[in-house]
Each structure stands twice: as structure tokens, then as C-alpha cells.
Amino acid sequence: MVVPTRPSFTSSATPSVAENTTGVFYTATATDPQGDPIAFSLFSGADADKFVLENNGGLRFNQTPNFDLPVDANLDNVYEVTLRATAGGETTDLAMRVRVTNDVEGIRVTRVASGIVDPVAFARVPGEETLLVAEKSGRVMRFNSATNAVSEDTFVRDNRRPGEVLAISYGFEANIWQEGIYLVTHSPADGLMVQAFNPARGTTGFATLGPAWSAPTTATMILSGSIFVAVGSPAESDAQNAATPYGKLIELPFIDPYAGASVLPSDVVNIRPRIIGDGIRQPGGFSIGFGGLFLADRGGTREHELTSFLTNARPLDFGWPFYEGAQETRANPPAAVNGPTLVYPFGTGIRQGTGIVAGLINDYRFLPGGGDAYIFADINGTIFSVPTPRLFDGFRHTTNVFENRSEDFAPDFGKIDSPVGFAPGSGTDHFFILDRDGEIFKVSQRAG
Numbered sequence: 001m002v003v004p005t006r007p008s009f010t011s012s013a014t015p016s017v018a019e020n021t022t023g024v025f026y027t028a029t030a031t032d033p034q035g036d037p038i039a040f041s042l043f044s045g046a047d048a049d050k051f052v053l054e055n056n057g058g059l060r061f062n063q064t065p066n067f068d069l070p071v072d073a074n075l076d077n078v079y080e081v082t083l084r085a086t087a088g089g090e091t092t093d094l095a096m097r098v099r100v101t102n103d104v105e106g107i108r109v110t111r112v113a114s115g116i117v118d119p120v121a122f123a124r125v126p127g128e129e130t131l132l133v134a135e136k137s138g139r140v141m142r143f144n145s146a147t148n149a150v151s152e153d154t155f156v157r158d159n160r161r162p163g164e165v166l167a168i169s170y171g172f173e174a175n176i177w178q179e180g181i182y183l184v185t186h187s188p189a190d191g192l193m194v195q196a197f198n199p200a201r202g203t204t205g206f207a208t209l210g211p212a213w214s215a216p217t218t219a220t221m222i223l224s225g226s227i228f229v230a231v232g233s234p235a236e237s238d239a240q241n242a243a244t245p246y247g248k249l250i251e252l253p254f255i256d257p258y259a260g261a262s263v264l265p266s267d268v269v270n271i272r273p274r275i276i277g278d279g280i281r282q283p284g285g286f287s288i289g290f291g292g293l294f295l296a297d298r299g300g301t302r303e304h305e306l307t308s309f310l311t312n313a314r315p316l317d318f319g320w321p322f323y324e325g326a327q328e329t330r331a332n333p334p335a336a337v338n339g340p341t342l343v344y345p346f347g348t349g350i351r352q353g354t355g356i357v358a359g360l361i362n363d364y365r366f367l368p369g370g371g372d373a374y375i376f377a378d379i380n381g382t383i384f385s386v387p388t389p390r391l392f393d394g395f396r397h398t399t400n401v402f403e404n405r406s407e408d409f410a411p412d413f414g415k416i417d418s419p420v421g422f423a424p425g426s427g428t429d430h431f432f433i434l435d436r437d438g439e440i441f442k443v444s445q446r447a448g
């Protein structure tokens with residue numbers, strides 16, 4: 001019979017610890033058959049450099065663990081470290097797998113609507129509890145964010161020209177000639193078009209942006225002084241070709257009808273679109289912040305990007321097809337390209353995505369970090385956050401600073417499978433996420 005003489009660990013090899021735990025979360029213990037004094041050491045392991053072992057066996061992280069931004073070797077929130085117990089000149093090793101668990105960090109996500117059919121975008125009506133939700137087929141739904149009721153806008157229904165809806169915005173608040181609902185539509189008959197509706201005045205208007213395309217693309221729009229429209233480029237050759245609206249940034253400027261511009265009596269708006277930028281591949285939304293705009297543009301093989309720009313800066317060139325994100329994809333690019341602020345790889349692997357969705361640069365103080373975060377998404381269902389200063393520090397950032405907040409944003413019902421957009425709430429204590437399968441989610445602070 002062999003009598004054991006080595007020390008034996010009596011503490012677990014698989015402890016769990018909640019993220020944001022500071023200090024000792026585990027104490028190594030062992031026994032020795034001869035009763036020799038036992039000393040512990042950090043012996044090895046892929047993540048051994050992430051820990052500090054104290055003399056009494058207490059184990060802590062050397063940086064506060066963050067579930068949403070893991071730093072273990074294979075990024076799965078399981079930190080591998082081997083402890084060694086030494087007693088009387090003999091040793092025993094304990095190969096540990098330390099699991100960091102998530103905390104939702106005060107975030108509450110509730111499903112407040114469902115059953116919307118193939119929504120492509122949404123937008124808030126300023127000063128009202130109304131979110132406009134555009135269905136691809138052409139219906140415009142009004143979501144009442146106070147009652148959670150959804151109803152169709154019948155004025156748009158009765159006056160719209162046919163076409164697939166690509167984008168929606170509410171325009172020119174308190175400017176009666178141009179206030180109303182704006183849609184970007186595409187149809188074989190009318191091509192690419194902006195349609196405008198003012199239900200209160202009973203007026204409509206439209207402008208043709210460009211010819212029909214056999215493979216309709218994406219577009220996105222936002223109100224920020226003017227209305228800005230980003231249109232995707234079905235063909236690479238269109239994005240830098242000034243003769244087509246595809247691949248372009250288009251401004252619908254405010255025009256005062258009483259300052260010499262002619263306005264038809266039936267017009268809700270005197271729409272005068274003008275191209276102000278190019279090089280867009282497949283826009284995934286705008287964000288407003290700090291005196292400018294951010295445009296999300298989706299890569300097809302290499303990288304997705306978020307690019308900041310001032311709307312009065314010229315030239316505005318988002319680089320496609322010479323760049324995807326920061327990756328040069330074609331020789332001899334234009335001299336002046338607006339380089340992206342955030343980039344991440346195209347793909348289905350960890351820290352990759354299939355299409356960026358622009359989010360909110362927010363003042364949502366209920367969020368971790370005092371609200372000082374940019375919340376955005378990927379159409380694969382991932383919700384990201386990045387500390388706001390990263391957008392303005394002059395450096396380009398990628399996934400090593402992206403927190404994956406998908407677990408924090410897990411809703412009470414339904415699932416954020418394929419987000420298509422974010423919209424602010426009527427106050428800074430909540431905002432909304434629209435999901436492609438017809439759900440609307442409200443993000444607010446979890447009680448307690």
C-alpha cells in the first residue's frame with residue numbers, strides 16, 4: 001500500500017466570481033499527510049498573469065474583472081490558472097478554471113411591442129410620445145411610448161407612392177412648411193425617392209433622388225438641422241460616381257419658402273436634395289453627438305466602421321470601395337478620406353459581426369459609467385458599448401475596447417435577434433431598440 005505524502009487541495013478548482021468584484025474572492029486550502037506547513041504559489045496557466053496570490057492563499061484579480069470585456073486568453077470569461085501547494089519539499093498542482101459571471105449592472109430591458117412586420121427603421125417625433133416605425137412594405141406605424149399601443153398612420157397609408165421603404169425620419173420640428181414624416185423609398189417605377197407627409201396640414205411632397213436599381217440597397221436618415229440621408233451602393237462603381245445618388249450622403253436642407261424659393265401649395269416641403277458626400281457602402285444608421293454626426297457603414301468582407309464628420313466639412317468621403325473600415329481594399333484611394341473612429345471585423349467569429357447598427361451617444365445616466373457610453377449593435381444581435389471619450393480621443397478603436405453588453409441587454413420577453421435601430425425616449429431615463437422580427441424593447445434602469 002502506497003501511503004500518500006503529498007499535500008492535497010481542499011479548495012475548489014472551479015470557483016465562480018461575479019464581475020466587478022474587487023479583492024480576494026477565493027482562498028486556497030490544502031492538507032498535508034505529515035502536517036508539514038503548506039505554501040501556495042501561482043505556478044502556471046494561460047491566464048496566470050491576471051491574478052495576484054496572497055501569502056495566506058487568497059486569490060484576487062490584478063484588474064477588476066469585467067464580464068462584458070473579458071481579458072482571458074481565449075476570451076470566454078473562464079480564467080485558467082494553476083496553483084501549486086508545497087509542503088515538506090513535495091508539491092501538488094491545482095489546475096483552476098475561474099469563471100467570471102455577468103452582472104446586468106442596473107440595466108433593464110423590457111419588450112414593449114411586437115408584431116410589427118419587417119421593420120426597417122424608426123424615429124422619434126420630437127416632443128411627443130411617438131416613435132414612427134417604418135415597415136419595409138410601406139406601412140408607417142405609430143408606437144405610443146406612453147401606452148405601448150401601435151397603430152398605422154392612415155395619412156401616410158392613403159397618400160404614399162408605392163415602393164419599398166428604406167429609411168424614416170421626422171423632419172424640421174416646429175417648421176410648419178417642412179415638419180412631417182419623411183421616407184426614403186425605392187421602386188422600379190419611381191426609383192429612389194424621398195416622400196414627405198404632414199398629416200396635420202394634410203399635405204405631401206416628394207423628390208426623386210435617382211433611378212431605379214435592380215438590387216435595392218439600404219438607406220438611413222436623420223434630422224440634425226437638416227435631414228441627412230445616407231444611401232448604400234449596390235455597385236462598387238457607384239460609390240465615387242457623382243452622377244448617381246447611390247453610395248452618397250445627401251442633405252435635404254431647410255429652405256424657407258418665403259425667402260424666394262417657390263413652393264407648390266400642396267407641398268409639405270420644398271425638397272431640394274443635394275449630394276454632399278460619397279464613398280458609402282451599406283449604411284447602418286447615424287448617431288448624433290458633439291456638434292457632428294457619426295455614420296455607421298457595413299463592410300462586406302473586411303471591416304465595419306463608424307465615422308465621425310461635421311456636416312459642413314468638405315470633402316466628405318467615406319472611402320468605399322477603396323477602404324472597408326481602415327482596411328485598404330483597392331489601390332489609389334482618393335486623397336481625402338474621412339477615416340473611421342471605430343472599426344471591427346466582418347465575420348461570424350468572436351468579436352466579429354455581420355453589420356454595424358448605429359446607436360446612441362448618450363446621456364443615459366442610469367447606464368454603467370454614469371451614462372458616459374456609446375451604445376450600438378450588430379445585426380447579429382450583439383449589443384456593444386464603448387466609453388464615449390473613445391469617440392473623441394483622436395485614435396481609432398476596435399474590439400479590445402468594445403464591451404459586449406448582450407447579456408446585460410437580455411430582455412424580459414422575446415429576444416434581440418437582429419437589431420435595426422435605436423431611438424431616444426422622451427427623457428434620458430430610457431431609450432428604445434427596434435428588432436427586425438417586429439419587437440420593440442425599452443431600455444431603462446433596473447430597480448434596486
Ligand SMILES: [Ca+2]
Nearest residue numbers: 019066067068
Ligand atoms: Ca461589466
Ligand SMILES: [Ca+2]
Nearest residue numbers: 072074076078
Ligand atoms: Ca478562457
Ligand SMILES: [Ca+2]
Nearest residue numbers: 068103104408
Ligand atoms: Ca455586465
Ligand SMILES: [Ca+2]
Nearest residue numbers: 415417435437
Ligand atoms: Ca427578436
